[in-house]
Amino acid sequence: MILSGGGREITIPGKNVKVNASFPIERKDLSGQSSDSSFANAGAKPQKVNVSCQIPIAESANLAALIEFARACDSNDDPIVYDVSDPLCNSMSIRKVIFSGEFRASESDALRVYEVAFELQEYRSVAQRREERANANAAAAAPAVDGEKQVGSTNPAKINQIIKETAQG
Template sequence: MILLNQQKVPGHGVKVRASFRLEDKDLSGTSSATDTAEGGIKPQSLSVSLSIKYTDDSDLTRLLAMARAIDTQTGKRQVYKITNGTAQAGNIRKVKFTENFSYVENATLRMWDVSFTLRECESVPEKIEQRQAQPAATEQSAEGDTITSDEPAPDTITAVANAGGGSVQEMMKRFEATLGR
């Protein structure tokens, strides 16, 4: 049985399968090394399958409406508080419908086979990550001697020229002549 915001999800033969990804990136390049970069723990997903009898078509309509519901305050898909044994075991408290929602006629049994995915919202790893203090930026420095230039900066040349040393072109000619000696 699944409850979403205290509403029972309709259907018979409800099966819930939970999964999540542990992301990492391969850093080995072309070598045989096993180095990886952590990519975090991604939200859990619940794959749900169930059947709804043809005579209970209003249940299917209600379930479709729940999947399509938009939160009027945020303008995003509705987030539901979930009550289910598998969700509880995985510490999943809030979910929203995501990815595929499908329903297929099963004429032999006169019912629809329904399947959909619920993705965890506000997951425990997400909350832990938000609470962790972000590392402070460190100032970088390098060893060695500081190199200075005896050449005046372009702005300095212009300032000297404007202060009575002649035009920039005249000063450049004198400078080039000094270098030629």
């Protein structure tokens, strides 16, 4: 697995690198007290990627570099978004990830290695981008009411930019 972003790149170090991916399928039961099988889709949630590896204790600099990648933030103190290159992630259409959840490292009792495990979360999933396009298309198709500006986005940064532009204009 290779992560690249923020002007740098890292190949997950160590031995026995294992990658597991998962995603929830959330449905809400609408049947109430009946035997009806109605449900509502609760939306597509981001996929998760769990990575584990063993880093030899003699190569502790590799562990330090990986920890630095996990903690890295941009100038707005947001986590760095990494492009991911991995066969399983490619199969699941996971292209961008952020470090999320717990990062664990412990010294093995039997071997001279650090047992490392961490979680990555999908960033801007295919479902999210599809939903943003649908919202933009719906906003563009809706007639503007006098004095209102169509935003066409659910992205907070874009909404704030439009608000600033409107306030200046």
